[in-house]
Amino acid sequence: LAGAAVDHTNLAWPAPYRFAYVCDPTGSLIRYDLEQDSIRTAPLIGCDGVTEHDGGLLVDLGSRWTWYATFEDVQTSTGADRPLTMDAQVGALSSGQGVMYRTQDFAGVIHRQEIATGTVLPYMPWANPHRLVYGLDASVGPVVALVARHAETPTLLGVYDRTDGTVLVKPRPTSASYGLSCESLDP
Secondary structure, three states, X not given: OOOOOOOOOOOEOOOOOOEEEEEOOOOOEEEEEOOOOEEEEEOOOOOOEEEEEOOEEEEEOOOOEEEEOOHHHHHOOOOEEEOOOOOHHHXXXXXXXXXXXXXXXXXXXXXXXXXOOOOEEEEXXXXXXXXXXXXXXXXXXXXXXXXXXXXXXXXXXXXXXXXXXXXXXXXEEEXXXXXXXXXXXXX
8 A cells, every 4th residue: 555645634444454444635535455455435525534433434524424334335325424513624533432532633622422412522631732633542442542742742642531531541752653543451
C-alpha cells in the first residue's frame, strides 16, 4: 500500500484486522486489504468519517450517520441510518460499548453520544487540553485512549475511564504517532 495517498481524519480497523477503512478527500470510502496489498473504493457522497461499530462500519455522510454491515453494503448503499449529530470533521472519533466518542482539538473534552438513541451524554474531560488529537480508541474495555501533541512538545498517550474521564494512566510521552488502536489492557 506504499504510495497510497489519503488525507483522512479517522480510521476504522475492525477485528480481525485484515481491512482498514478511511474516507478520502473526494468523499469515497477506501478499503485497504492488508493481506492482499490492495485497495477498493466505495463511492459515497460526503464520507467525512468512519469507525467500526457492532461488527460493521459507521460512516458520517455529512448530514447523517449510516451503519453498514459490510463493505459490500457500502458499495450498494444498503445501510441503516443512526440518530447521531456529531461532526466527524471536527476531530478524531471512535466507538465502543454503544457510544460514539469524538474529540475537539484544543477544547479539552471528548464528546459522547449513544449510537442507538442519539442521546447526548455529558462531555468527558481529558488532561492536557491544548493539543491536537491524532488518535482515539474506545473499542477495548472500560477505557478511552488518546494520542495528542502540540507544536514541538512531546506526543502524549493517555488512558481515561470511559464513563467519567478519570485519568487511569497519566498522559506520558510516547513516540510520534498519528493514530491509535488498542488490543488489550494487559500490561
